[in-house]
Amino acid sequence: MSHLIFSLLCKYMIQEIQSVDADIFNLVIAEQQRQATWMEFIASENYQSKAVLAAQSSVFANKYSEGTPWRRYYWGQENTDKLEQLTIDRAKAIFRCDHANAQALSGAAANVCIYAWLLEPGDTVLGMDLTHWGHLTHGHPVTFMWKIFNFVRYGMKDTSTWEIDFDLIRKMAHEYKPKIILAWFSAYPRELEYEKFAEIAQEVWAVAMADMSHIWWLIAAGVLANPFDAGFQVMMTTTHKSLRGPRGSLILSKWTVSNPLKKPDDTIENIPTRIDRAVFPGVQWWPHMNTIAWIAVALHETTQPDFKMYAEQTLKNAKVMAEEFLNLGYKLVTWGTDNHMIVVDFSETNLNWTIVENALDEIWISTSKSTIPDDPNPPYRPSWLRIGTPAMTTRWLKDDQIKTVVGRMDKAFKNHDNQEVLSTLQKEVEQMSAAFPSPSL
Numbered sequence: 034m035s036h037l038i039f040s041l042l043c044k045y046m047i048q049e050i051q052s053v054d055a056d057i058f059n060l061v062i063a064e065q066q067r068q069a070t071w072m073e074f075i076a077s078e079n080y081q082s083k084a085v086l087a088a089q090s091s092v093f094a095n096k097y098s099e100g101t102p103w104r105r106y107y108w109g110q111e112n113t114d115k116l117e118q119l120t121i122d123r124a125k126a127i128f129r130c131d132h133a134n135a136q137a138l139s140g141a142a143a144n145v146c147i148y149a150w151l152l153e154p155g156d157t158v159l160g161m162d163l164t165h166w167g168h169l170t171h172g173h174p175v176t177f178m179w180k181i182f183n184f185v186r187y188g189m190k191d192t193s194t195w196e197i198d199f200d201l202i203r204k205m206a207h208e209y210k211p212k213i214i215l216a217w218f219s220a221y222p223r224e225l226e227y228e229k230f231a232e233i234a235q236e237v238w239a240v241a242m243a244d245m246s247h248i249w250w251l252i253a254a255g256v257l258a259n260p261f262d263a264g265f266q267v268m269m270t271t272t273h274k275s276l277r278g279p280r281g282s283l284i285l286s287k288w289t290v291s292n293p294l295k296k297p298d299d300t301i302e303n304i305p306t307r308i309d310r311a312v313f314p315g316v317q318w319w320p321h322m323n324t325i326a327w328i329a330v331a332l333h334e335t336t337q338p339d340f341k342m343y344a345e346q347t348l349k350n351a352k353v354m355a356e357e358f359l360n361l362g363y364k365l366v367t368w369g370t371d372n373h374m375i376v377v378d379f380s381e382t383n384l385n386w387t388i389v390e391n392a393l394d395e396i397w398i399s400t401s402k403s404t405i406p407d408d409p410n411p412p413y414r415p416s417w418l419r420i421g422t423p424a425m426t427t428r429w430l431k432d433d434q435i436k437t438v439v440g441r442m443d444k445a446f447k448n449h450d451n452q453e454v455l456s457t458l459q460k461e462v463e464q465m466s467a468a469f470p471s472p473s474l
């Protein structure tokens with residue numbers, strides 16, 4: 034179906050809200066306006082295409098489909114079975130793995146599902162230190178998982194090298210005998226040495242797992258390495274963020290797929306079936322079939338020629354942004370980037386989080402806070418700013434515009450108490466934003 038028809042469909046759906054609920058309609062329109070006028074540099078946000086948005090609003094939302102394709106508990110599954118199988122097949126082909134589960138409702142749920150079936154209570158997971166870059170869902174003490182499993186932590190060597198401490202990982206792996214060694218983090222702007230993780234996991238018979246939530250779209254586009262090629266067995270990801278898909282997830286795995294109705298032995302070869310059983314009925318019940326339709330369309334979009342162009346330009350834009358910040362005298366985590374994000378350090382300047390947040394708010398640019406190794410400040414008021422280029426690359430900003438944006442950010446920081454300068458910058462940002470519209474707004 035052409036984009037024109039989707040566009041009309043989306044308009045029609047928004048008008049449907051207007052006729053039923055004016056309050057929500059007004060909020061939708063206001064948010065549409067905000068997204069169209071602000072510049073989006075939050076590393077994990079993006080603009081979904083109209084086709085992706087339309088798939089989410091489809092009649093698949095009406096369907097109860099517990100189970101897996103061709104093995105369900107409710108009637109009327111001829112279309113949901115095909116839909117889910119197609120999604121699984123697309124994911125397997127893109128990531129070159131043996132199995133995909135698209136049912137976990139979000140990245141957090143996907144991580145819980147993996148822990149739930151690969152681990153017994155008290156079992157150990159070796160993951161990145163949460164005061165460095167580890168994600169909350171990798172076993173932060175505020176989470177439920179922390180009460181059940183034993184999370185132990187590796188970290189960075191130090192901030193003069195920014196190197197991951199593989200000697201420590203090996204030492205801890207042999208000491209604690211984890212069932213899972215977990216790689217990937219929240220704000221790490223470099224590629225990881227997957228072979229080293231996989232080698233250590235093999236030495237201690239652990240599952241090598243990667244939480245690819247931030248970068249899997251770059252793997253899908255073929256511009257970053259795929260951990261499966263280095264010997265990882267399980268990979269999960271959110272499907273929103275830079276993929277431009279829905280709030281959902283994929284759990285991807287290697288090895289043998291068997292009938293999930295029969296409990297498999299707890300061996301590594303059975304990981305795919307153990308994960309299917311963990312998702313349903315282990316942790317969740319009804320899969321959101323409309324979200325699965327949404328994931329399928331987003332996966333299809335990754336195979337189109339302009340997706341690779343988008344991925345390559347996003348990386349180029351991030352590099353240009355890093356260079357501009359460095360030229361202006363800012364300090365960057367790892368001094369640059371290999372992916373779509375850069376992390377700017379304000380700890381040694383006279384700026385603080387409040388100044389940075391207010392200055393960017395005033396000129397209509399969004400970014401996000403980031404904790405990084407050994408930050409003396411709390412997560413809510415850190416000394417670091419994470420900036421990502423995917424969303425504005427969806428709007429086809431290129432090198433020159435990125436340089437202009439960095440110049441405006443710098444000027445806003447330096448003139449954070451000068452309302453006149455900030456107002457002028459805001460008008461300039463708004464004008465540039467209008468000149469690079471999002472395809473779905």
Ligand SMILES: Cc1ncc(COP(=O)(O)O)c(C=O)c1O
Pocket residue numbers: 077138139140141142168170217218219244246247271280281
């Ligand atoms: C690395 C990582 N893992 C897991 C999650 C959780 O995903 P979700 O928000 O879909 O629950 C996130 C989300 O921000 C993330 O960045």
